[in-house]
Amino acid sequence: MKVIKEKHSLLMRWTHWVNFPVLAIMIWSGLFIYWANDAYGISIFNVTLIKFFPEWFYNYFHIPQRLAEGMAFHFLFMWFFFINGLLYISYTLFSGAWRELLPNKNSFKEAWLVLLHDLHIRKTIPPQKxxxxxQRIAYTAIILMGMGSVITGLAIYKPVQFYWICWLCGxxxxxxxxxxxxxxxxxxxxxxxIVQVALAGWNNFRAVVAGFEVVEESQHLPEQVTIQKTEENNENTAQKEA
Incomplete structure (x- = not known):
């Protein structure tokens, strides 16, 4: 028998879906800013091997050289990015959801098993919660990356006013x-x-949108109820044999 099980709260889903377009706009507008001085690349003996990014990249995606427009969008949506991230972290801390999110001492070993399973090298599914x-490692890393973006963003946004942040960033x-x-x-x-979401299937995607997933009843029942049902089944079997 299948039952509906709550998986993600409304605020967790809200901050997740708000962050997607906000971060996309931040990256898009950041390209406008970066193209005004795209100084980075990999060079050996003054010979450029790879340039981030070559001119054909901007031409292919029709990215115009509009520095002022990029800065306007970037500096506006950075506040949405910051507030949304602050809401997510605050909720995670005060609700206790961090216990399910932060990696534990076995996470790195189990993550390797997850990778082997995803690559169809290992058939056994690692412990699932x-x-x-x-996911614990990846989602914790993305939170730390978000913090890093805010800190480094402030350093290059106002290097004089936030000179101490700029100094801390090197x-x-x-x-x-x-x-x-x-x-x-x-x-x-x-x-x-996106690839992982597609591979996980509709049930997992629905949980991120609607907040619930459909599972087998045995997966949803608390342990004590499952034990009780097992004992009842054993008693019924014994009565039939008698």
Whole structure:
């Protein structure tokens, strides 16, 4: 028998779905700002091997050189990003949801097993709770990345007013490198996250949208109720045999 089980609260879902378009706009507007001085790349002996990003990249995606527009969008939506992240972290701390989210001492070992299972190398599914070990590590990392984006963003937004933050980040130039690296990290996280959602199936996606998932009754019942049902079944079997 299948039953409906609550999985994600309204605020958790709200902050998740708000963050997606907000972060997308931040990355989009950040490209406008970065193209005004796209200084980063990989070079050996003054020979550029890889440039982030080559001109064809901007031309292919029709990204215009509009620095002022990019800054306007970026500086507006950074407040939505900050407030939404603050709500999520506050709720996670005060509701106790952090216990299900933070990695434990076995998470890194179990995350390797999750990876092997996802690659169809290992058939046995690792221990599953609300979040598996790989999700715990990834979601905790993305929270830390968000904090890093806010800190480095302040350092390059107001380097004079927030000179002490700029100093903690290793200076303006290094803060900009970190900010850029975190942005690349978000893009990779987006891609992996979308693939994982597609592989997880409709039931998991519905839980993120509606807050509930459909599970077998045995998965939903508390342990004591499951034990009670087992004892009742054993008694019925014994009576039939008698």
């Amino acid at each position: 609300k979040y598996n070990a790989a 200076g303006y130039h290094f803060a900009r490198i970190l900010h850029f690296a975190l942005t690349i990290g978000y893009v990779f996280f987006f891609l992996i996250h």
